[in-house]
Amino acid sequence: MTIRLTRRAVLALPAALALPGLARAQQPVEITVHYAQPFIFKPSYDAITEAFARVEPNIRINYVTSPGYPEGTQLLLRQAATNQLPDLSFQGLNLLRVFAERGIAQDLMPFVTRDGAPAAQGYSEGLLSLGRFSNYQAGLPYAASTAITFLNADLARRAGFDPDNLPTDWDGHIRLAAAVKERAGGADGMWFAWSEWMFQTLVLGHGGRMMTPDERDIAFDGAEGLATLRLHDRYVRETQMPALNANTASQAFAAGRLGAFYWTTAVVRNFIQSVGQGFDFRTLPLPVVAGVPNGTLATGGAAGMMTARDPAKREAAWKFLRFATSPQGQALMAMNSGYVPCNQLAIDDPQYLGAFYRQNPLFQAAVTQMARQAPWFAFPGSNGVRITQAITNNTARVIESKATPEVALADMATEVRRLLPRRS
Amino acid sequence: MSETMALARPRLGAGGEALAGLMLCLPATLAYLLLLLLPTLAAVLLAFTDYELGAPALAWIGLGNFEELLGDQGFRIALRNTLVYVSIVAPVSIAGALALALLIEAAARGRALFRAVFFLPVVSLPVAMATAWQYLLHPTIGPVNAVLAQFGVAGPAWLTSSDTVLLSLAFIGIWEAIGFNLVLFLAGLTAIPRELHQAAEVDGVTSAWERFRLVTWPLLGPTTLFVVTITMIRAVRVFDSVAVLTQGGPNRASEVLLYTMYTEGFTFFRLGYSAAITLVFLAIVLALMLLQTKVLDKRVHYG
Numbered sequence: 001m002t003i004r005l006t007r008r009a010v011l012a013l014p015a016a017l018a019l020p021g022l023a024r025a026q027q028p029v030e031i032t033v034h035y036a037q038p039f040i041f042k043p044s045y046d047a048i049t050e051a052f053a054r055v056e057p058n059i060r061i062n063y064v065t066s067p068g069y070p071e072g073t074q075l076l077l078r079q080a081a082t083n084q085l086p087d088l089s090f091q092g093l094n095l096l097r098v099f100a101e102r103g104i105a106q107d108l109m110p111f112v113t114r115d116g117a118p119a120a121q122g123y124s125e126g127l128l129s130l131g132r133f134s135n136y137q138a139g140l141p142y143a144a145s146t147a148i149t150f151l152n153a154d155l156a157r158r159a160g161f162d163p164d165n166l167p168t169d170w171d172g173h174i175r176l177a178a179a180v181k182e183r184a185g186g187a188d189g190m191w192f193a194w195s196e197w198m199f200q201t202l203v204l205g206h207g208g209r210m211m212t213p214d215e216r217d218i219a220f221d222g223a224e225g226l227a228t229l230r231l232h233d234r235y236v237r238e239t240q241m242p243a244l245n246a247n248t249a250s251q252a253f254a255a256g257r258l259g260a261f262y263w264t265t266a267v268v269r270n271f272i273q274s275v276g277q278g279f280d281f282r283t284l285p286l287p288v289v290a291g292v293p294n295g296t297l298a299t300g301g302a303a304g305m306m307t308a309r310d311p312a313k314r315e316a317a318w319k320f321l322r323f324a325t326s327p328q329g330q331a332l333m334a335m336n337s338g339y340v341p342c343n344q345l346a347i348d349d350p351q352y353l354g355a356f357y358r359q360n361p362l363f364q365a366a367v368t369q370m371a372r373q374a375p376w377f378a379f380p381g382s383n384g385v386r387i388t389q390a391i392t393n394n395t396a397r398v399i400e401s402k403a404t405p406e407v408a409l410a411d412m413a414t415e416v417r418r419l420l421p422r423r424s
Numbered sequence: 425m426s427e428t429m430a431l432a433r434p435r436l437g438a439g440g441e442a443l444a445g446l447m448l449c450l451p452a453t454l455a456y457l458l459l460l461l462l463p464t465l466a467a468v469l470l471a472f473t474d475y476e477l478g479a480p481a482l483a484w485i486g487l488g489n490f491e492e493l494l495g496d497q498g499f500r501i502a503l504r505n506t507l508v509y510v511s512i513v514a515p516v517s518i519a520g521a522l523a524l525a526l527l528i529e530a531a532a533r534g535r536a537l538f539r540a541v542f543f544l545p546v547v548s549l550p551v552a553m554a555t556a557w558q559y560l561l562h563p564t565i566g567p568v569n570a571v572l573a574q575f576g577v578a579g580p581a582w583l584t585s586s587d588t589v590l591l592s593l594a595f596i597g598i599w600e601a602i603g604f605n606l607v608l609f610l611a612g613l614t615a616i617p618r619e620l621h622q623a624a625e626v627d628g629v630t631s632a633w634e635r636f637r638l639v640t641w642p643l644l645g646p647t648t649l650f651v652v653t654i655t656m657i658r659a660v661r662v663f664d665s666v667a668v669l670t671q672g673g674p675n676r677a678s679e680v681l682l683y684t685m686y687t688e689g690f691t692f693f694r695l696g697y698s699a700a701i702t703l704v705f706l707a708i709v710l711a712l713m714l715l716q717t718k719v720l721d722k723r724v725h726y727g
Binding site for chain 1: 559563564565581583586670673674675676690691692
């Protein structure tokens with residue numbers, strides 16, 4: 001965790017001292033903002049802070065960061081217990097629920113409606129639903145990510161496929177990967193970044209759900225969950241998917257030794273840098289499940305939640321959150337990360353990102369599948385991280401061919417049921 | 425610590441000197457109390473509570489955490505993996521270091537060079553080295569598998585397959601430990617008087633192996649004992665390579681004791697449970713030290 005003053009805040013200090021009249025006119029407010037994953041998000045927050053300081057020179061922002069989303073959640077929970085919360089915190093979309101259930105996140109709807117109808121400001125219903133838990137608006141989405149296809153088009157061509165007309169469903173992509181493995185000079189066909197998030201992505205893609213709507217029982221142990229694990233099994237058996245992890249697979253892809261890599265759009269910036277001019281690098285939407293027109297995608301990313309108690313700080317924190325989620329703020333976010341913007345106006349109105357997407361087509365794959373974004377389901381209770389691990393570990397058994405999809409799914413269901421809160 | 429305390433004991437007619445002595449060892453005593461003894465005591469106490477990070481209160485639950493440990497599949501896997509790891513790393517790195525030490529000691533030239541070469545892993549940064557290992561052992565673009573492919577062998581996914589991950593980590597552990605053990609053995613070897621070897625030769629022990637068996641090995645006893653203990657303790661402590669390279673995966677195949685302690689405490693916030701795992705770890709280390717001082721010590725010191 002690091003605490004630092006922004007460069008602008010430091011520069012603003014002597015300016016404020018030199019202009020006492022101006023400083024008196026409007027009292028400067030200092031707010032503390034927390035976010036996770038600085039290695040991915042820092043450029044976007046830096047850009048937004050700089051633009052925000054031009055609009056609101058009297059609001060100074062101190063940043064606190066944590067390396068990952070779970071650490072960020074842990075930090076805020078600890079601070080909530082000791083009454084040292086920051087004024088604003090950006091939490092992982094699937095971890096927001098923890099704060100909604102404990103009443104730590106404040107309802108943002110009163111703030112949003114103060115400035116008019118939500119949709120008119122770009123807060124569409126679909127986007128708002130990503131941050132709604134326990135029946136209130138616990139967070140405003142700041143960045144959204146879905147899984148996409150990272151393609152080595154050179155290898156696809158060598159395997160006899162036309163990269164401009166690739167199949168769009170999983171059956172086709174499995175054929176592609178098998179052909180790459182067989183014909184593209186020893187490269188591997190594909191790597192699917194298996195994890196709880198990707199498991200959920202495929203369950204939703206099959207039209208299934210993680211829990212029943214009333215959350216009384218799990219719902220992933222049926223046909224959709226089985227089809228999901230069978231798909232994992234096919235990756236291994238039909239394309240000889242290598243045993244890698246996200247790190248080593250990224251290295252293999254950058255080295256041009258992997259045909260297709262299915263992972264989050266969040267890493268597109270890092271991939272552009274690591275691939276360089278090495279090969280014809282493209283991004284495509286994630287393949288769909290044939291015959292399931294209503295399949296959706298689990299949406300990762302972050303949302304800002306309000307934790308300020310002091311009225312002046314709360315007002316300043318809202319101004320920053322509103323700016324960060326405004327069309328202008330979201331355009332800056334999208335350009336300085338690989339994420340999908342979370343403001344409908346920033347997406348629909350070409351003045352914000354039109355030119356950027358034309359010049360940077362690799363950023364566009366996730367945007368084209370925006371209509372299929374669905375909330376990343378967060379399990380109720382305090383065992384969320386353990387449940388995530390139980391799902392990931394049982395998926396690993398299928399990936400390593402240590403268990404059949406049927407056995408792994410049954411074990412997964414038993415373990416997750418045991419970890420869910422007991423209901424009478 | 426005990427030596428410094430003994431020195432500070434007042435002697436006849438030297439009251440001032442004793443006081444000065446006491447004052448001199450006060451900083452070290454304070455640091456020992458504050459930085460080592462008190463935190464250890466706090467961990468021991470925490471192990472009997474259900475304290476969770478951020479929780480407003482904690483309750484005394486006696487042996488509850490330890491009962492849970494007995495039934496915890498994850499902990500059992502971690503304990504088993506740690507024991508497997510130690511049982512590979514300790515013997516191989518000790519025997520390997522002894523063999524290397526004998527070779528270097530017998531060499532006419534280049535002793536300093538070899539000593540430095542083999543000692544390098546000990547002074548290098550474990551996290552940075554782990555990244556280098558990740559590249560070397562990369563299943564598809566790593567040099568190790570590229571070399572294997574030259575001989576027509578399809579190399580395994582060293583660090584990402586549950587069949588080989590523990591072996592690969594153990595290999596890295598051996599690589600780290602062998603240089604340290606080598607230096608200890610070299611020091612032990614130089615302490616053996618040359619005359620004993622010459623005397624043995626005069627007495628008709630002509631083969632090098634017999635001289636090793638009858639002279640070197642018995643006289644190296646105290647060194648070997650120390651090396652065995654320190655290697656085992658260091659191996660039980662394995663953490664950085666796991667945290668950097670595998671995070672305990674895939675499917676817990678490389679979950680080790682300290683990594684479980686870390687995730688329980690700092691991912692799941694269960695500090696009480698995490699402290700209980702720490703106590704188990706502490707018990708293992710203490711048992712190893714007792715083994716050294718009580719049992720084996722008597723058998724390697726002569727006279």
